[in-house]
Every structure is written in C-alpha cells, then in structure tokens.
Amino acid sequence: MIVNDFGARVGQRVLLSARGVSKYFGNAKDNILVLDNVGLDLHDGEFVALLGPSGSGKSTFLRILAGLIQPSSGEIFADGAPLRGTNPQVAMVFQSFALYPWLTVLQNVELGLLATRVSTEDRRERSLRATDMIGLDGSADDYPKELSGGMKQRVGFARALVVEPEVLLMDEPFSALDVLTAENLRHEMLELWRERKIPTRAILMVTHNIAEAVGMADRLLVFGANPGRIRAELPGLPFDARGRRDGAQTNLVDTVYLIMTNPNEDVARLLPGARSVQEPVPSQPYQVLPHLSIDDLTGFLERLQRLGGREDLYKAAHELQMSADELLPLAEAADILGMGDVEQGDVLLTETGQRFATADVLERKEIFRNQALANVALIRQIKGELEAAPDHRISEETFRTRLERSFSPEEARRQLDTAIDWGRYGELFAFDDNAGELFLEEG
Numbered sequence: 419m420i421v422n423d424f425g426a427r428v429g430q431r432v433l434l435s436a437r438g439v440s441k442y443f444g445n446a447k448d449n450i451l452v453l454d455n456v457g458l459d460l461h462d463g464e465f466v467a468l469l470g471p472s473g474s475g476k477s478t479f480l481r482i483l484a485g486l487i488q489p490s491s492g493e494i495f496a497d498g499a500p501l502r503g504t505n506p507q508v509a510m511v512f513q514s515f516a517l518y519p520w521l522t523v524l525q526n527v528e529l530g531l532l533a534t535r536v537s538t539e540d541r542r543e544r545s546l547r548a549t550d551m552i553g554l555d556g557s558a559d560d561y562p563k564e565l566s567g568g569m570k571q572r573v574g575f576a577r578a579l580v581v582e583p584e585v586l587l588m589d590e591p592f593s594a595l596d597v598l599t600a601e602n603l604r605h606e607m608l609e610l611w612r613e614r615k616i617p618t619r620a621i622l623m624v625t626h627n628i629a630e631a632v633g634m635a636d637r638l639l640v641f642g643a644n645p646g647r648i649r650a651e652l653p654g655l656p657f658d659a660r661g662r663r664d665g666a667q668t669n670l671v672d673t674v675y676l677i678m679t680n681p682n683e684d685v686a687r688l689l690p691g692a693r694s695v696q697e698p699v700p701s702q703p704y705q706v707l708p709h710l711s712i713d714d715l716t717g718f719l720e721r722l723q724r725l726g727g728r729e730d731l732y733k734a735a736h737e738l739q740m741s742a743d744e745l746l747p748l749a750e751a752a753d754i755l756g757m758g759d760v761e762q763g764d765v766l767l768t769e770t771g772q773r774f775a776t777a778d779v780l781e782r783k784e785i786f787r788n789q790a791l792a793n794v795a796l797i798r799q800i801k802g803e804l805e806a807a808p809d810h811r812i813s814e815e816t817f818r819t820r821l822e823r824s825f826s827p828e829e830a831r832r833q834l835d836t837a838i839d840w841g842r843y844g845e846l847f848a849f850d851d852n853a854g855e856l857f858l859e860e861g
C-alpha cells in the first residue's frame with residue numbers, strides 16, 4: 419500500500435471500515451463475484467475518492483458500507499463495532515434523486531429524517547436549516563417539477579445532510595449535472611466540508627471524473643473490475659494545490675489515467691515505487707470491451723493523428739475538447755485493438771494506428787479486421803464458431819448466455835453489442851436483426 423501523506427486534519431480514528439468484503443450476485447448456480455476481498459479504513463477528517471470503470475462494484479461497495487445490503491463475506495465496522503443493519507451515522511447522496519413530486523422541497527428534505535426519532539418541530543427546524551445551508555432557502559415551498567437539475571440535486575444533498583451524518587457517502591453526485599452547475603455545487607460542498615459548516619467527519623465519493631477526484635480528495639482509490647477490487651491507492655494533493663492546473667495536478671491526473679487505461683496491468687509495474695493494493699487476477703479469462711461506436715473510435719484516431727500521433731493525455735483531452743472520462747474509453751479501445759497506447763502520461767498511436775488513421779475506407783476496414791481478429795477474443799471466438807457451424811448461423815442469445823457467466827445480463831448485452839458492431843464494421847460477420855442471428859456472408 420502506498421504510504422499516505424494525510425493532511426493535518428486527518429485523525430487516527432477510523433469512522434468506518436471494511437474488512438475483507440466480498441460480494442456475489444446471482445443464484446447458487448451462476449454466481450458473479452462483484453467485489454473481491456475489499457478493505458478500507460475511512461479516517462476522521464478524510465475525504466476519499468473512489469474511481470473505477472463502470473461495473474467494478476463501486477455502488478455496491480457504498481451500499482454495503484451504508485448497511486443497505488450485506489456482504490457475502492467480510493464485515494463492516496462502524497466506529498469500531500460490527501455493523502448490524504443500516505448505519506445510522508451514514509447518509510448517502512446518489513447521482514440522481516428520487517424526489518417525490520407531490521411533496522415540496524422542504525418535505526422532500528424532511529424525508530431524510532423519517533427513520534430517526536425526532537419531534538415534528540425538530541424535524542422541521544433541521545430541514546429548514548439544511549435547506550438554507552444548501553442554497554434552497556427560496557425554494558422550500560416549491561415542488562420538484564419547478565426545479566432545475568442542479569436544484570434537484572441540492573435537495574438530494576440537503577436530504578443527506580439533514581441527518582447530520584458522521585460519514586457522507588456520495589455516488590457520482592455531480593455527474594448528471596451540466597459542467598457549470600456541477601462546478602458550482604462541488605465548490606459549495608467543499609466549502610461546507612472544509613469550513614466545518616456540516617458535522618460530517620468523513621466523506622467517501624464515487625466518481626468517474628479524474629479531475630474531480632484529484633481536485634477534491636485527500637486520498638484516491640482506484641477500483642478494478644471483474645472482480646471489483648482496489649487496484650491502487652494514491653495520496654491526494656495538498657489542500658492548496660488542488661484545483662490548480664499546474665504540474666502537481668497534471669501529474670496526478672496522468673498517473674490515475676495511466677492506471678485506469680491499463681486495467682489489466684499490475685500497478686506496481688506501471689508506477690515504479692508503488693505497490694499494488696490487490697494484485698490483479700492472473701490471466702483474465704476475458705476482455706472487457708469499452709462500449710464505443712466505430713464512428714467515435716475512428717474520429718478519435720483521426721484526431722489524434724492530426725495532433726501528431728502522440729500527445730500528453732491532459733493536453734489531448736483539452737485539444738480534442740473531451741473530458742477525461744470521454745477520452746479514457748477511447749484510449750482503452752485503441753489499446754485493445756493494438757492501434758494506440760498510453761505511455762508515460764501520453765496517449766499515442768501505434769504504427770498500425772497511424773496507418774489506419776491515414777488510410778481510405780477500404781484499407782481501414784481491412785486493418786480493422788486484422789486488428790480485431792488478432793486482439794479481440796470475443797470477436798475471434800464468434801468468427802471461429804460461425805465458421806464451424808453447419809449453416810454458419812448462430813443465435814445472438816447463444817453468445818449472450820455464455821457472456822452472462824462472466825458479466826451481468828446488462829453488461830453481457832453491451833459486450834455483445836460492441837463485438838457485433840465492431841465485427842460488422844470489419845466485415846467479419848453479419849447480423850440478422852429479425853432472426854437475432856449472427857451469420858457469415860457468402861463469398
């Protein structure tokens with residue numbers, strides 16, 4: 419584990435901890451391991467950000483920490499005591515909030531206190547305070563439909579803060595908001611937290627936005643997927659350095675990028691001097707394809723070529739007018755296909771990638787076909803089985819059912835959709851929408 423340079427505020431007291439937490443979903447026959455032996459100590463005074471690819475079990479982990487669901491093995495400790503049931507010291511903010519349309523803003527906030535024993539007057543008073551604090555004072559009597567997205571999310575925050583929780587768990591709280599609204603709310607939250615205007619003593623925030631994590635947190639955790647585990651732990655920037663676009667900030671963003679764009683690499687090998695927290699599972703049984711259309715991928719490769727075929731990740735995101743999270747899956751797809759790579763904080767095209775970016779339509783298809791066959795296991799497998807099948811047709815469901823042994827149904831569908839999309843582009847196989855069958859075209 420990387421030794422952490424905690425800020426001065428961070429005390430030794432551990433408010434919430436997870437010990438050897440594993441979680442399976444599914445039935446007795448087909449179990450999917452979603453979290454594998456995850457451990458975490460959340461200290462008094464600490465703001466921890468949790469990053470990781472979609473489906474890596476981040477939300478599941480938060481729900482286990484809140485006591486909303488039980489781990490399959492391992493245990494949660496709240497203030498040192500084993501947690502039984504939901505954790506009264508914890509409140510959660512979700513990406514989008516289910517606000518009750520027939521209740522006013524204030525009444526929606528009051529719902530946060532439903533489970534606690536407070537008098538009606540107390541409930542009202544505390545809710546008014548939370549509503550004021552979060553900038554909703556003018557809207558207490560409004561109904562949700564009258565609110566903008568940003569205001570709705572403020573209700574979400576107020577509903578969590580009215581509990582005066584010791585620990586605040588936030589699951590992508592800013593990601594459904596437009597850029598400016600998110601920036602605003604982020605800033606206000608940080609101020610409430612730093613100036614101790616809220617009694618909250620520790621925050622754990624899930625985000626897929628690297629810059630957001632680096633700009634806010636004292637400590638960063640990076641989850642890996644299949645199964646979900648902590649791949650890396652990194653100290654955050656010192657308070658004063660956060661949010662500045664200077665060297666320290668760029669370096670840390672690059673480092674996290676590097677880890678996330680190399681999902682199957684041992685972190686210790688990526689970063690000299692670092693030790694990985696949980697070793698990668700030896701030999702992944704399957705790849706995880708980013709869900710990207712060929713158009714997006716082609717566009718990315720072309721634009722990267724125009725930038726000279728190699729660019730600092732942070733600058734590339736800026737030049738291509740993409741957020742870090744948009745660039746990440748593109749770099750990953752290019753890497754899987756052997757057309758790109760991420761190296762020392764740079765994103766670059768391989769020689770094949772450069773050939774692809776400058777080729778005409780037909781050449782492109784051929785390059786893509788070869789790269790996909792050589793590098794994408796699922797596409798190779800589909801192609802091989804179609805060749806072996808008597809009529810060269812196999813139902814989509816056959817492949818999907820098999821993928822469901824390794825992925826959730828939803829993810830299995832997306833993996834197959836991506837493979838079909840890529841395979842069709844490379845003219846490796848075709849898809850019959852009506853019959854729901856994959857087939858090989860004549861000739």
Ligand SMILES: Nc1ncnc2c1ncn2[C@@H]1O[C@H](COP(=O)(O)OP(=O)(O)O)[C@@H](O)[C@H]1O
Pocket residue numbers: 443444452470471472473474475476477478479825826827828829
């Ligand atoms: N209640 C559930 N039943 C079955 N599978 C689930 C359930 N909740 C989540 N999963 C699966 O567990 C995996 C992790 O999900 P989640 O915790 O939401 O990941 P993240 O928040 O990192 O995107 C996914 O494959 C998801 O489909």
Ligand SMILES: [Mg+2]
Pocket residue numbers: 476477478589
């Ligand atoms: Mg989630």
